[in-house]
Amino acid sequence: MATPEAGTLVSTIDVGARIDDITDATGWLGTLADEQGWPDATRFALELSLEEALTNVVSYGFAGTDRQPRIRIECWRLPEGRVAVRLIDNGVPFDPTSIAEPVVPDSIEDAKIGGHGVQLMRHFLETLDYNREGEENRLTLVAKPAG
Amino acid sequence: MKIERTPLGPDIILVRLEGRLDIAGAAAVEPEFKSSCEAARVLVVDLSNTPFMASIGIRLLLAGAKGLHRKGGTMGLFACDPQVEKVLRATGVDQLVGIHATRDEALAAAGVSPAT
Numbered sequence: 001m002a003t004p005e006a007g008t009l010v011s012t013i014d015v016g017a018r019i020d021d022i023t024d025a026t027g028w029l030g031t032l033a034d035e036q037g038w039p040d041a042t043r044f045a046l047e048l049s050l051e052e053a054l055t056n057v058v059s060y061g062f063a064g065t066d067r068q069p070r071i072r073i074e075c076w077r078l079p080e081g082r083v084a085v086r087l088i089d090n091g092v093p094f095d096p097t098s099i100a101e102p103v104v105p106d107s108i109e110d111a112k113i114g115g116h117g118v119q120l121m122r123h124f125l126e127t128l129d130y131n132r133e134g135e136e137n138r139l140t141l142v143a144k145p146a147g
Numbered sequence: 148m149k150i151e152r153t154p155l156g157p158d159i160i161l162v163r164l165e166g167r168l169d170i171a172g173a174a175a176v177e178p179e180f181k182s183s184c185e186a187a188r189v190l191v192v193d194l195s196n197t198p199f200m201a202s203i204g205i206r207l208l209l210a211g212a213k214g215l216h217r218k219g220g221t222m223g224l225f226a227c228d229p230q231v232e233k234v235l236r237a238t239g240v241d242q243l244v245g246i247h248a249t250r251d252e253a254l255a256a257a258g259v260s261p262a263t
Contacts, residue, residue, distance in 0.1 A: 023171050044199070044230040051169055051201045104239035108216045113209040116202040116238045123237040 004086050004140060007078035010036065015054075017062050017069035017091075022054045025073055029085065032075055038083060042143045045124035046085050049141045052117035053087050053096065061091020061137070081145040082126070089137050095130045096121065096139065148172030150179045158188035158220075159259055161250065165196040168204035168231075177207060184211035188220040191253040195226035200234045212244050221245075223253035 015021040033043040127142040148166030
């Protein structure tokens with residue numbers, strides 16, 4: 001499995017835990033995609049996955065705590081055309097990789113309207129890897145190689 | 148994100164979504180999208196200018212489609228960006244809401260004459 005440490009750190013950004021910070025973070029990633037000339041599929045997969053992961057952190061990571069949010073996002077260039085984004089936050093422990101896949105319903109009446117974020121990350125990424133280190137959640141998103 | 152609503156008949160509405168259907172975009176268009184679903188029996192959604200859709204967008208579409216289905220109505224999507232179509236298929240939305248190439252096909256699938 002590709003790990004960020006096997007690559008080169010391209011850029012980092014520190015963001016807050018407000019909805020507007022999600023837009024800032026995906027904008028930062030979009031600028032990197034332009035600068036680095038990522039293929040459309042890589043850009044889409046990482047923007048989508050960062051949006052989903054950060055939405056979870058902003059919505060649930062600090063609820064019910066008086067902790068000052070610290071959220072750092074790193075972008076790594078990996079061998080063989082892969083790109084990784086790592087999200088590090090000091091929110092409550094949350095492992096998105098433990099979330100079960102939603103069942104595709106038979107009818108629109110049975111359909112659940114939410115719960116599709118982790119499903120999308122799994123679909124669009126090559127690797128979705130979580131670990132808890134000390135007081136921090138570390139979620140690594142690796143896009144599939146181009147081509 | 149912008150939303151443009153065009154009546155095509157007594158209870159047939161065309162909605163055009165323009166921009167990124169992310170958490171900020173969904174918040175911007177939700178009130179108008181919801182009221183369009185409430186007013187329509189047939190709602191066709193033009194996604195030709197929606198280059199990005201996150202799970203919040205899936206939530207918006209499914210909530211609207213459920214409301215329409217409950218009153219015997221229907222929703223159809225058309226002219227999806229290829230990456231957005233992957234999002235719709237990965238989440239199984241394509242099993243619940245029709246995805247069509249053109250507006251006329253979306254209307255025909257809802258039993259509406261394209262000439263409307």
